[in-house]
Amino acid sequence: MKCWKKICQKVVVLNYGNGVKKIKIFDTTLRDGEQSPGATMSIEEKVMVARQLEKMGVDIIEAGFPVSSQKDFEGVQKIAKEINECEVCALSRCSKSDIDSAWNAIKKAKKPRIHVFLATSDIHLNHKLNISKEEAIMRIRESVSYAKSLCSNIEFSAEDATRTEISFLKMALNEAVKSGANTINIPDSVGYAQPKEYGEIIQAISSNPVFDEVTISVHCHDDLGLAVANSLSGIKNGAGQVECTVNGIGERAGNAALEEIVMAINTRKDYYPFETKINPKEIISSSKMVSDATKIFVQKNKAVVGANAFAHEAGIHQHGMIANPLCYEIINAESMGTETKLVIGRHSGKHAIISFMEKKSIPVNDTTIANAINAVKNSEKNEDIEQAIINACSTGVSNNARI
Numbered sequence: 001m002k003c004w005k006k007i008c009q010k011v012v013v014l015n016y017g018n019g020v021k022k023i024k025i026f027d028t029t030l031r032d033g034e035q036s037p038g039a040t041m042s043i044e045e046k047v048m049v050a051r052q053l054e055k056m057g058v059d060i061i062e063a064g065f066p067v068s069s070q071k072d073f074e075g076v077q078k079i080a081k082e083i084n085e086c087e088v089c090a091l092s093r094c095s096k097s098d099i100d101s102a103w104n105a106i107k108k109a110k111k112p113r114i115h116v117f118l119a120t121s122d123i124h125l126n127h128k129l130n131i132s133k134e135e136a137i138m139r140i141r142e143s144v145s146y147a148k149s150l151c152s153n154i155e156f157s158a159e160d161a162t163r164t165e166i167s168f169l170k171m172a173l174n175e176a177v178k179s180g181a182n183t184i185n186i187p188d189s190v191g192y193a194q195p196k197e198y199g200e201i202i203q204a205i206s207s208n209p210v211f212d213e214v215t216i217s218v219h220c221h222d223d224l225g226l227a228v229a230n231s232l233s234g235i236k237n238g239a240g241q242v243e244c245t246v247n248g249i250g251e252r253a254g255n256a257a258l259e260e261i262v263m264a265i266n267t268r269k270d271y272y273p274f275e276t277k278i279n280p281k282e283i284i285s286s287s288k289m290v291s292d293a294t295k296i297f298v299q300k301n302k303a304v305v306g307a308n309a310f311a312h313e314a315g316i317h318q319h320g321m322i323a324n325p326l327c328y329e330i331i332n333a334e335s336m337g338t339e340t341k342l343v344i345g346r347h348s349g350k351h352a353i354i355s356f357m358e359k360k361s362i363p364v365n366d367t368t369i370a371n372a373i374n375a376v377k378n379s380e381k382n383e384d385i386e387q388a389i390i391n392a393c394s395t396g397v398s399n400n401a402r403i
C-alpha cells in the first residue's frame with residue numbers, strides 16, 4: 001500500500017492557506033451529553049473524561065449544571081480543581097440561585113466560565129416560562145450582569161434560538177452583550193433548522209457590528225440528523241465556537257459529534273479555512289472512554305469513530321485501497337492513530353486475499369491462491385474467514401475456485 005502519510009501531507013500542504021481562523025471547541029459531553037437518557041456518569045468517571053478532553057485539546061469543558069443536583073455540583077467542582085489548560089464552564093438558568101451555584105462550583109478553576117441561558121422563542125416564553133418578551137429581556141440583563149459581577153468570562157445562550165423571531169433574537173443577544181457576555185450562543189435546541197437556513201441566521205448575527213467583539217457560538221441537536229451539517233454551516237457563516245459532544249451523545253437524538261466536526265474541518269481545509277486545537281490521535285480513545293462510561297455504544301458504521309470507519313471488504317474497494325488509499329479513504333487513518341483494515345469476507349477479491357496471505361507469511365502460488373479464494377467464497381455466516389484461509393492453505397485442499 002502506498003504511504004498514506006506522504007499522500008496526505010501533500011494534500012494538506014496544497015490546501016492549507018493563510019488566514020486560517022481558529023475555531024474554539026466547546027465540549028458539552030459532561031453536561032448535554034450526560035443528559036442522554038441512561039448516560040449518567042459517576043464523579044470519578046466525569047473527572048476521567050474531563051482529563052481526556054483536556055488531553056485531546058478541547059478549549060472549553062462544560063462540566064455540568066451544578067444546581068441540578070448535589071452530585072452534579074460536586075462533579076463540576078472536582079473538574080474545576082483538576083483541569084489546568086481548558087476553560088471549565090458551568091450551566092445556569094437566569095436566576096440568582098442558579099448563578100451562585102454555578103459560580104461556587106467553578107470558582108477554583110484556573111479559567112472559569114459561567115454559561116447563562118434563557119429561552120427566547122414564543123413557544124417557550126408563552127408555554128414554558130409564561131413571561132413576556134420585556135420580562136425576558138429584563139431577566140437576561142439582570143442575570144448576565146450578576147454573573148459578570150462574579151466571573152469575567154460569561155456565555156449567554158438564547159435557548160430555541162432557531163424558532164425565535166430574528167429581530168427579537170438580535171435584541172436578546174444585544175442585551176446579553178451590553179450586560180457583559182463574552183460569548184453568545186445561538187442554539188438549534190430542538191434540531192429544527194436546515195443547514196442553509198441556520199447559516200443565514202448566524203450570518204445575520206455575525207455581520208452585525210454590535211457583535212464584533214464577542215465570540216459567536218453554535219450548538220445544534222440531531223433530531224433531523226443535521227447537527228453536524230448545521231454546525232459546519234454556522235462556522236462557515238461566522239461562528240467562532242462550536243458546541244459538541246464526543247460520539248454526538250446528548251438530549252434525544254443527541255448533539256453535533258465533536259469528531260465529525262473536527263475531521264470535516266481537517267479533511268476539507270480547501271472548503272473550511274479553519275483549524276481547531278484537537279489532536280486527532282486522541283479522538284478514538286476519547287470515543288471509547290465516553291462509550292464505556294456512559295454505556296452508550298457506538299454503531300459500527302458511525303462516521304470517524306465507528307469500528308468500520310476505516311474497514312473495507314468489497315473487492316473493488318480493496319483493490320483501490322491497495323493501489324492508492326486515497327481511492328476510498330478521505331481521512332488518513334494513521335493521523336487518527338489507527339489503521340486501515342482490509343477485512344477479508346465473501347465480497348473480497350484476489351488482491352486483498354493475496355495481501356492477507358503475504359501478511360501472514362503464507363506461500364503465494366497458484367494452488368494456495370485458489371485454495372484461499374475457495375475458502376473465502378464458500379465461507380459460512382459468522383465463520384472466521386481468516387482462519388479458514390490459513391487452514392485451507394496449510395492442508396493444501398485444492399479446488400476449482402475462480403475469482
Ligand SMILES: [Zn+2]
Nearest residue numbers: 032189219251
Ligand atoms: Zn443542547
